[in-house]
Amino acid sequence: MLLGATGSIGESTLRVIAAHPDRLELIGIAAHGKHQRLAEIARQFGVRQVGLHDPAALAEARKGGAFPAGTTFHGGAEGLCELAALPEADIVLVAIVGTTALAPTLAAIAAKKTIALASKEILVLAGKFVMAAAKASGSRLLPVDSEHNAVFQCLEGHRAADVRRLVLTASGGAFRDWPLERLAQVTPADALKHPNWAMGPKITVDSATLANKGLELIEAQWLFGLRAEQCQAVLHAQSIMHCLVEFTDGSLLAQLCPPSMTFPIQHCLLYPERARAGTDAALSLDRVFALDFRPVDEARYPCLRLARESMAAGGTAPAVFNAANEVAVAAFLKKQVPYLAIPRIIEKTLGAIELIEPSTLDQVLAVDAAARRVAATFTHQS
Numbered sequence: 359m360l361l362g363a364t365g366s367i368g369e370s371t372l373r374v375i376a377a378h379p380d381r382l383e384l385i386g387i388a389a390h391g392k393h394q395r396l397a398e399i400a401r402q403f404g405v406r407q408v409g410l411h412d413p414a415a416l417a418e419a420r421k422g423g424a425f426p427a428g429t430t431f432h433g434g435a436e437g438l439c440e441l442a443a444l445p446e447a448d449i450v451l452v453a454i455v456g457t458t459a460l461a462p463t464l465a466a467i468a469a470k471k472t473i474a475l476a477s478k479e480i481l482v483l484a485g486k487f488v489m490a491a492a493k494a495s496g497s498r499l500l501p502v503d504s505e506h507n508a509v510f511q512c513l514e515g516h517r518a519a520d521v522r523r524l525v526l527t528a529s530g531g532a533f534r535d536w537p538l539e540r541l542a543q544v545t546p547a548d549a550l551k552h553p554n555w556a557m558g559p560k561i562t563v564d565s566a567t568l569a570n571k572g573l574e575l576i577e578a579q580w581l582f583g584l585r586a587e588q589c590q591a592v593l594h595a596q597s598i599m600h601c602l603v604e605f606t607d608g609s610l611l612a613q614l615c616p617p618s619m620t621f622p623i624q625h626c627l628l629y630p631e632r633a634r635a636g637t638d639a640a641l642s643l644d645r646v647f648a649l650d651f652r653p654v655d656e657a658r659y660p661c662l663r664l665a666r667e668s669m670a671a672g673g674t675a676p677a678v679f680n681a682a683n684e685v686a687v688a689a690f691l692k693k694q695v696p697y698l699a700i701p702r703i704i705e706k707t708l709g710a711i712e713l714i715e716p717s718t719l720d721q722v723l724a725v726d727a728a729a730r731r732v733a734a735t736f737t738h739q740s
Contacts, residue, residue, distance in 0.1 A: 362453030363387040377636025391415035397424035439465035474626040476502035485580035507622035508600035508613035527594035531566035544697035572665020660701040681729035682707035
């Protein structure tokens with residue numbers, strides 16, 4: 359089951375499935391509104407369970423004959439949950455951007471599916487409740503994000519008590535080497551030129567601000583049961599080494615592969631087995647390359663500082679950080695606010711929202727909604 363089939367993670371997943379037709383079968387697909395691309399995927403892979411979140415797109419999809427005969431359509435948030443719980447699906451890969459992914463993920467967990475999780479916002483928003491639900495149902499979460507998948511591989515066979523810290527690597531994004539004074543002139547077109555990765559617009563901007571790395575640190579804390587201070591980040595320009603795990607004896611384990619999402623996706627979909635990479639070329643040691651590391655300059659990347667402060671504060675602080683960042687990035691991409699307004703909007707929103715330790719998921723969702731409203735007011739003032 360592939361939720362978010364038309365995005366960048368979805369397209370990489372389709373490449374992995376196509377490369378291993380003897381081992382992987384696509385049961386169902388879902389997208390927000392790109393019904394034409396969804397129809398192409400359905401025809402290519404013979405999929406007859408299709409979900410569309412957008413009602414207008416669903417109506418268009420039902421009208422024409424673009425989908426295979428006998429296609430069953432699932433609409434809206436409820437439809438995504440239906441797909442996530444289909445009995446014939448063993449693994450549900452969740453690649454839906456933002457908080458829309460929360461309900462279908464919980465539905466898949468309740469149905470005791472294995473979850474290949476690519477939507478980091480789910481754990482940032484509601485990690486406490488998602489992890490508790492997975493523990494109660496016995497559902498397994500396999501991390502798809504390259505950094506978390508790398509940590510997962512490095513930790514396998516080791517005791518959590520023996521981990522001193524984990525270090526996630528960050529490319530530094532499009533403006534890693536720009537003079538600080540030039541950041542005031544950044545345009546959306548500039549921000550979307552990632553040096554290493556091909557990703558969607560929102561995550562590419564998040565990589566430039568390092569908000570994405572902050573979200574990943576929060577996600578790592580939940581996935582691996584660590585304290586906030588055990589989760590750190592370092593700049594690594596080549597995006598070849600995806601994590602370092604340091605153990606109490608001072609030993610470090612690292613995971614390396616080319617900067618392509620097909621590697622962690624294939625690892626999750628075939629886990630615990632491995633197979634030859636059928637898509638992108640593996641890392642070649644026959645050519646000369648360097649691995650460079652340097653500390654993160656928080657003057658250049660204030661979003662990472664705000665994320666770390668939110669992680670340390672706990673409770674609903676990460677949810678507020680995530681909501682404010684989504685609002686600010688959307689406004690920047692629409693050219694409504696300048697690039698440097700993104701961290702300012704986040705910081706103002708964190709200061710304006712009362713932070714609590716939630717006892718119910720509804721409380722988290724209420725804080726998320728409130729943070730979005732407040733952040734929107736700050737976009738008008740920037």
